[in-house]
Amino acid sequence: MVVAFVVHRFIVSPRQQNKRNGSRIQGFMIGYGFIIPFLLLYPLALLDALGLKNITLMVCICGALPNLLLLRVVEAMHDTLPSFATESRGNLVLYYAxxxxxxxxxxxxxxxxxxxxxxxxxxxxxxxxxxxxxxxxxxxxxxxxxxxxxxxxxxxxxxxxxxxxxxxxxxxxxxxxxxxxxxxxxxxxxxxxxxxxxxxxxxxxxxxxxxxxxxxxxxxxxxxxxxxxxxxxxxxxxxxxxxxxxxxxxxxxxxxxxxxxxxxxxxxxxxxxxxxxxxxxxxxxxxxxxxxxxxxxxxxxxxxxxxxxxxxxxxxxxxxxxxxxxxxxxxxxxxxxxxxxxxxxxxxxxxxxxxxxxxxxxxxxxxxxxxxxxxxxxxx
Incomplete structure (x- = not known):
C-alpha cells in the first residue's frame, strides 16, 4: 500500500499532469533508483526480523509478493499499467495490494x-x-x-x-x-x-x-x-x-x-x-x-x-x-x-x-x- 501511494504520487500523477519527458525521467530515477532496490532488499531484513521457519511463508511473503509488486512498479514507470489502475489512487492501491x-x-x-x-x-x-x-x-x-x-x-x-x-x-x-x-x-x-x-x-x-x-x-x-x-x-x-x-x-x-x-x-x-x-x-x-x-x-x-x-x-x-x-x-x-x-x-x-x-x-x-x-x- 505504501509503495502504491509513492508510485501514484511521484510517477503516475506527474505523468498524467505533465506529459513532458522530465516527468518520465523523474519516474525512472525514483523507480529504478529507490523503489526497486528497496523491494529487493527489504525482504532480507524482513526475514531476519520475523525469523520465519516455514519456506512457504518465506517464498510468499518475502519472494513472490514483492517481486510481483516490483513488476507492477515497472509498469507504472513505462506507462503500461492497466487502465483501471490509473483512474484513481484507490484503484492503484487495489491493483498493487x-x-x-x-x-x-x-x-x-x-x-x-x-x-x-x-x-x-x-x-x-x-x-x-x-x-x-x-x-x-x-x-x-x-x-x-x-x-x-x-x-x-x-x-x-x-x-x-x-x-x-x-x-x-x-x-x-x-x-x-x-x-x-x-x-x-x-x-x-x-x-x-x-x-x-x-x-x-x-x-x-x-x-x-x-x-x-x-x-x-x-x-x-x-x-x-x-x-x-x-x-x-x-x-x-x-x-x-x-x-x-x-x-x-x-x-x-x-x-x-x-x-x-x-x-x-x-x-x-x-x-x-x-x-x-x-x-x-x-x-x-x-x-x-x-x-x-x-x-x-x-x-x-x-x-x-x-x-x-x-x-x-x-x-x-x-x-x-x-x-x-x-x-x-x-x-x-x-x-x-x-x-x-x-x-x-x-x-x-x-x-x-x-x-x-x-x-x-x-x-x-x-x-x-x-x-x-x-x-x-x-x-x-
Whole structure:
C-alpha cells in the first residue's frame, strides 16, 4: 500500500499532469533508483526480523509478493499499467495490494461486482483445489515425490524417459494446485473486502493448453504472466527491442526472479518441516536441514530460457503445414500432451530445488493428508 501511494504520487500523477519527458525521467530515477532496490532488499531484513521457519511463508511473503509488486512498479514507470489502475489512487492501491487482478467487464470496461453466484463458484473451486492438493500430497510425500521409477539424467534421451516425465508431471500438477489454491483463497478474501470479483489465478494449464504460448501466456500463473508482459516484455518493445529479443529477455527476467527466491530460501531459520513419511527418522539419508540446503544457481534461468526458446520455435513454425494440421485436427488432450512434452523434460530443474528446500514439505502442513498404515495381526 505504501509503495502504491509513492508510485501514484511521484510517477503516475506527474505523468498524467505533465506529459513532458522530465516527468518520465523523474519516474525512472525514483523507480529504478529507490523503489526497486528497496523491494529487493527489504525482504532480507524482513526475514531476519520475523525469523520465519516455514519456506512457504518465506517464498510468499518475502519472494513472490514483492517481486510481483516490483513488476507492477515497472509498469507504472513505462506507462503500461492497466487502465483501471490509473483512474484513481484507490484503484492503484487495489491493483498493487491484490495478488489477483480485478475481473473487468469486456463490454463496459468496468470492474465486475462480486455476486452470490460468483462467490459460490469461486468458493467451490477453492474447495476442490484444496482437497485435490491434499490428495496429491498424500500420494507424493511417502515416495519422496517420485511415484514412478526415476532415471539419472546422463544423456539427452534420459530427459524423455517415461518415469522422469511422469514424476515431473505429478510434481508440476502439485505445484499448479498449490499456487492456484493459495491465490484463490486470497482472491476470495480480496473480493469480500472490496466487493469486486477477481480473475482466476490459472485456467487449467495441465489439461487444456493448446500451445506453449497458450500455456505460459494464458493459463499458467496469470498474475505473473501479465506482470511479465506489462513489466518486462512491453517496456522492452517500447525501448526498441525486437519481439524475439524481448521474449527471450522476459523469460530471463522470470528466471532471475526465481533465482532470487532460491536465495531467500537459504535464509530460513529454525528446524525443517517434513518431506516424507519417514522424515522424522534421524537415520533418513534424504533428510534435508536448512543448513544443508544450497541452491543450484542457474537451473531456474536455464529452465525459463528453454521455454523461451520453445516459444520462439513455436512462432517460427506456426505457419508450417504440420503445425497447421495439428492445431486443426489433433484432439485437445493430445495437444496438451505435446505442450507438456516441451516443459516436463526440464521441469526437474525448477521443482527439484523446491523439493530439496522443503517448500513442498512445509506447504503440506496446510492441507489434509491421507496416511495409509499397514494393519498388523495380533501377536501370538
Amino acid at each position: 491484490g495478488t489477483l487482478q480485478v475481473l473487468m467487464d469486456e463490454e463496459t470496461g468496468r470492474p465486475v461486482p462480486l455476486t452470490t453466484s460468483i462467490f459460490v463458484t469461486k468458493a467451490m473451486r477453492f474447495l476442490y483445489i484444496f482437497l485435490q492438493t491434499g490428495f496429491l500430497f498424500s500420494l507424493l510425500i511417502p515416495c519422496e515425490y517420485h511415484i514412478a521409477p526415476q532415471r539419472q539424467i546422463g544423456s539427452f534421451l534420459d530427459l524423455f524417459y517415461w518415469g522422469n516425465l511422469f514424476n515431473a508431471y505429478m510434481v508440476a500438477l502439485l505445484t499448479s494446485s498449490i499456487l492456484d489454491g493459495g491465490a484463490s483463497g486470497l482472491g476470495i478474501l480480496t473480493s469480500i473486502c472490496t466487493g469486486m470479483a477477481m480473475q482466476s489465478f490459472s485456467d487449467f494449464p495441465m489439461s487444456r493448453s493448446s500451445s506453449p504460448s497458450d500455456f505460459w501466456g494464458n493459463r499458467w500463473d496469470r498474475p505473473v504472466a501479465s506482470g511479465l508482459k506489462r513489466g518486462a516484455f512491453v517496456p522492452m518493445r517500447k525501448c526498441g527491442l525486437s519481439r524475439h529479443a524481448s521474449a527471450i529477455l522476459t523469460f530471463l527476467v522470470s528466471g532471475l526472479i526465481h533465482e532470487y527466491m532460491l536465495f531467500l530460501m537459504t535464509k530460513r531459520q529454525g528446524t525443517i518441516g517434513f518431506r516424507s513419511s519417514s522424515s522424522s527418522s534421524s537415520n533418513n539419508s534424504n533428510n534435508v536441514t536448512p543448513e544443508a540446503y544450497a541452491p543450484n544457481y542457474g537451473n531456474q534461468i536455464f529452465f525459463f530460457l528453454w521455454n523461451g526458446v520453445v516459444l520462439l520455435l513455436e512462432r517460427a513454425l506456426e505457419g508450417s503445414p504440420i503445425i497447421q494440421w495439428t492445431s486443426k485436427h489433433l484432439p485437445q488432450p493430445l495437444k496438451t500432451a505435446l505442450v507438456l512434452l516441451t516443459v516436463l523434460p526440464v521441469a526437474h530443474l525448477f521443482t527439484d530445488e523446491y523439493i530439496r528446500s522443503s517448500f513442498y514439505g512445509d506447504t503440506a502442513f496446510a492441507f489434509p493428508l491421507i496416511s495409509l498404515h499397514r494393519l498388523e495381526g495380533p501377536s501370538s
